Structures are given as C-alpha cells and as structure tokens.
Amino acid sequence: MTEIADRVYQNGERRVSSGQAWRDYCSILNIAGALIDTIEAPLDDLDRAEWYRFLTRLMRNGAERFMENNEPERPRLRDTPWRQGINFQSPDQDHLLCEFIDGTHDYVIEGTLGTIPYFVIASWSAPMPVDAGNSDWADNGVEGLAEFNPAALRTTGFLQSNMLRTDEAGKFEIIVSRNDPGEGHNWLPIEADCAGLLVRNVYHYRAETVPPQFDIRRADGSAPRPISLSDVSLNLARAGQTVLAYANMVCHWWQETLAASENQIVFDDEVYLSNGGVADRYHGFGRWSCPQDRALVIEFTPGTCEYWIFQLCNIWQENLDNYEDGNGYTQNKISTKLPGGTIRVIIAHQDPGVEGNYISPFGHKQGGMSLRLVKPQEPAPEVVLYDVALEELKQNGLDALKTLKPVASGVAQS
CATH class of the missing domain: 2.60.120 (Jelly Rolls)
Known part of the structure; x- marks a missing residue:
C-alpha cells in the first residue's frame, strides 16, 4: 500500500469528470466489505448476513450525510437514515446531523422545545482534510484512516435542553460560532476544524411526545448555489471513507476494545x-x-x-x-x-x-x-x-x- 506521506494530489474536478473519484469510492467499499475476514471468532450465517446489510446502511449514511446534506451555503439538521444506527444507538434516541466542511462560518439555530424530556446538541471535529477530494484514498486502505477518519469524532462543545434560554412559548435561538457572542445568548462553540453538529433527542414515550424543531442558517445569509464537480469529489471521498471508518471501527471493537x-x-x-x-x-x-x-x-x-x-x-x-x-x-x-x-x-x-x-x-x-x-x-x-x-x-x-x-x-x- 502507498504510505500516507506519498499521497498524490490531483485536481478534484478532473477526478470526477474522468470517473476516477467514483472508481476510488467503489474501491473503498470493496476494502470495507473485506474487513469481515479479519474477524477471528466464528461467525454464523446470521452474523454474515447482518454484516453485508450493515455495509449498505453505512453506504446510505455516507451518501445522505455528505452527498445530500453537505452544502456549505444551505445547512440542515436532518435525521439519520432509517434503521442506520451506529455504535449502539438507542431506539429511544433520534439523531439529527448537520455537516460542515470546517468551522469557518457562524450559524444561527432557531427552534422550539416541544414536549421532549431532554435533548443535547453538540459540535464535533474529526480528521477530515478539507482537500480530501483532491486525492485517491483506496490505495491507503485502512491505514488511510490515520489521516482521514470520519468516525474518529471528538465532541468540542455541547448544550443541554434544560440549560437553554427560552421564551414563554419554548422558543429558543442558539449562536453557533468560534467566538462568544456575549451575555444573553445560547452559545454552542465550534473550533476551526469543526466537522458538524449532532442533536440527540431522548424520548421516554415516543408516541406521546412532540419533538423539538430546529432550523439552522448561515449567519452571513449566504445564498444556495448549484452543486459543483469539486463538491462531488470531496463528498464522494467523505462518503466512502465513512463506510470504511465505521466498518473498521466495529471490527476493531469486537476484536480489541x-x-x-x-x-x-x-x-x-x-x-x-x-x-x-x-x-x-x-x-x-x-x-x-x-x-x-x-x-x-x-x-x-x-x-x-x-x-x-x-x-x-x-x-x-x-x-x-x-x-x-x-x-x-x-x-x-x-x-x-x-x-x-x-x-x-x-x-x-x-x-x-x-x-x-x-x-x-x-x-x-x-x-x-x-x-x-x-x-x-x-x-x-x-x-x-x-x-x-x-x-x-x-x-x-x-x-x-x-x-x-x-x-x-x-x-x-x-
């Protein structure tokens, strides 16, 4: 395999137009699929069937998070794909995700509490190079996760619902930024390498609960734009590396952790x-x-x-x-x-x-x-x-x- 230091930089737009970005994505999926062979313990037919279904769920997760919900000018807090739970996700807990390229911009979240007992909104970072779309990653295989790992998430700030300033109707506003907006604001701090936000909604009785509502926008009022070849190059790389990272993580946890x-x-x-x-x-x-x-x-x-x-x-x-x-x-x-x-x-x-x-x-x-x-x-x-x-x-x-x-x-x- 190629050493990490030997990563070859290419033009992201050309990688997409030539089909190389897609071929690299497909190669990464093949590497992820083969990780089942690293499991030393006996696996039965049910374990193997669920492994390959798990891979397709990771593919949906990567595609929806990064191909569909990674527009810098149009942020969204969106639910994760149906039946796609990562790392022992609670069936009583819904996740909403918003993906960022980095922590360059400020954001405003407006919402209502609903009747949910508790939620927490967090910012996080991960090793995800902003120029990842300018390189192939399959040649590095699992070793490439040392540089580019969407699963190695580190929470850098969080707000709990019971700590929010709200009005009498349960409405709130949160400032998402690197700089403290000052007294009187709900502030969710982010860092320069912020990869996005995660909301965890915790239900007691789901059928009887009104979930909270969240609307996020860029503070600078940026206008949406059409997708570009460079967007696709970066987002395909992130989507593929997400599959590899989580597939590798569950195998490592089973074998080691x-x-x-x-x-x-x-x-x-x-x-x-x-x-x-x-x-x-x-x-x-x-x-x-x-x-x-x-x-x-x-x-x-x-x-x-x-x-x-x-x-x-x-x-x-x-x-x-x-x-x-x-x-x-x-x-x-x-x-x-x-x-x-x-x-x-x-x-x-x-x-x-x-x-x-x-x-x-x-x-x-x-x-x-x-x-x-x-x-x-x-x-x-x-x-x-x-x-x-x-x-x-x-x-x-x-x-x-x-x-x-x-x-x-x-x-x-x-």
Whole structure:
C-alpha cells in the first residue's frame, strides 16, 4: 500500500469528470466489505448476513450525510437514515446531523422545545482534510484512516435542553460560532476544524411526545448555489471513507476494545468519548455470549438519572431486529423493577418465566451489549451477570442462581 506521506494530489474536478473519484469510492467499499475476514471468532450465517446489510446502511449514511446534506451555503439538521444506527444507538434516541466542511462560518439555530424530556446538541471535529477530494484514498486502505477518519469524532462543545434560554412559548435561538457572542445568548462553540453538529433527542414515550424543531442558517445569509464537480469529489471521498471508518471501527471493537469484556459491561469514558460521545452520561459496553441451552441473568441498580437503557445488539453494534416489536432492550419507563430499584434482565432463546425483563436474542448467539445512563446523579452502577443452564432456570427459577458465582463488572473508569 502507498504510505500516507506519498499521497498524490490531483485536481478534484478532473477526478470526477474522468470517473476516477467514483472508481476510488467503489474501491473503498470493496476494502470495507473485506474487513469481515479479519474477524477471528466464528461467525454464523446470521452474523454474515447482518454484516453485508450493515455495509449498505453505512453506504446510505455516507451518501445522505455528505452527498445530500453537505452544502456549505444551505445547512440542515436532518435525521439519520432509517434503521442506520451506529455504535449502539438507542431506539429511544433520534439523531439529527448537520455537516460542515470546517468551522469557518457562524450559524444561527432557531427552534422550539416541544414536549421532549431532554435533548443535547453538540459540535464535533474529526480528521477530515478539507482537500480530501483532491486525492485517491483506496490505495491507503485502512491505514488511510490515520489521516482521514470520519468516525474518529471528538465532541468540542455541547448544550443541554434544560440549560437553554427560552421564551414563554419554548422558543429558543442558539449562536453557533468560534467566538462568544456575549451575555444573553445560547452559545454552542465550534473550533476551526469543526466537522458538524449532532442533536440527540431522548424520548421516554415516543408516541406521546412532540419533538423539538430546529432550523439552522448561515449567519452571513449566504445564498444556495448549484452543486459543483469539486463538491462531488470531496463528498464522494467523505462518503466512502465513512463506510470504511465505521466498518473498521466495529471490527476493531469486537476484536480489541470489547475482547476482555465477555459477558461484562465496562464503563470507560475514554472509549465512549472516542466516537463523538457527550459528557452528559455514562455509557458502558461489553460482549455477550449465550448458546441455545444457556441463559444470562443480569442485575444492576441504575440510581437516579434522566433516562437509562440496556440494549442487546449484534456484533456490528446494531439493535436486534426485534427492537421494532418492543424487544431487544429495556429502559427506565417500561422496565419491571425489583425492590430497591434493581433491574433484572434475562437473556435466553426461550423465556424461562422468572421475574424480570426478558430479552430475546432473536436468533443471535453472540453480540455486543450496552448500558446507557443519561444525566446520572450517582456513580455508574455495578453490573452482575449469572451464566446459567436454561433448563435449570426454567425448572428451579431463581434458586438456580444460588450456587453460581456471578461475574461482576460496571463501575466507571475515567
């Protein structure tokens, strides 16, 4: 492969008109697809089927974010593509994204709170060269992510909905800029290399909630213009590198980051914040393994917080398909709670009928899991897990756990 320092610069417009930008994009997709071969653990047919579907979701994500929503003169806060969740995205949380080339410009956001319990809007940066459209990237492969990585997001500023100045009708204005606008303004700071904005809307009861509204514009009143060849060259590069970056990230997490957390949840701020996390929550991750004849019984006490959710996900950090049916997760408003507020989660391929919150792995034998606590008022909780024979749990109930030594995890690391 070509060394990063040997990157050849070309004219972005010619790269598009000659078809080279498109060929490079397609080559990057091929490299991303082959990353499944780096997974050393056994993968079954379901894991492989979901991998290739995951790639198409990343393709939609990259295309919609950068080809459709990366116009410097016409900023938009747009929802992410349907069923395209990255990095254990909560089914109770919607993401709105606005992409920037860099942090050159100032913006004004006007909106209304709606009735949602909580949202947070953040600015972030990532290694994304503004001249990326002037080079081919496929030759560098995964090594090219050291210079150009849309997934290596770093949150540089954020505003929480409960901190906003609003009028009596719940309307607000936010100034997005590098310079502080002064007293009396809601200010979201950005840096010179700002890659964009992300809104996380956190729902408790989605059907009963009026979501907040956001309208963003350039402060200098810039007029929209037609798309150009140089726009396409840059945006194709960003779209392709997005697929490669997230495909590589989930493989790396499975092989490295989560390798030591089999049937455990680990709260690690450095891990969470490495992918655009916001410091308004604890977010713990781990791997789970549950053969057909076993059951996992997990217990934790979330304490006081705005919202919490436990999710069971596949290897690629996606919600299981049964989340659309209300399964695959449990959260603070729908969960069955034990005395003292303890939560018990039972993961098994059949419901053993014991007290708690049953989650079906929906045909999966392994995957990732996540415990998220938003605006916690207490330290992250300890998480205990029992690995028990399913038949014993069905026959003896919770007495089947008495002779077992649980695996203890949880508790924040910073």
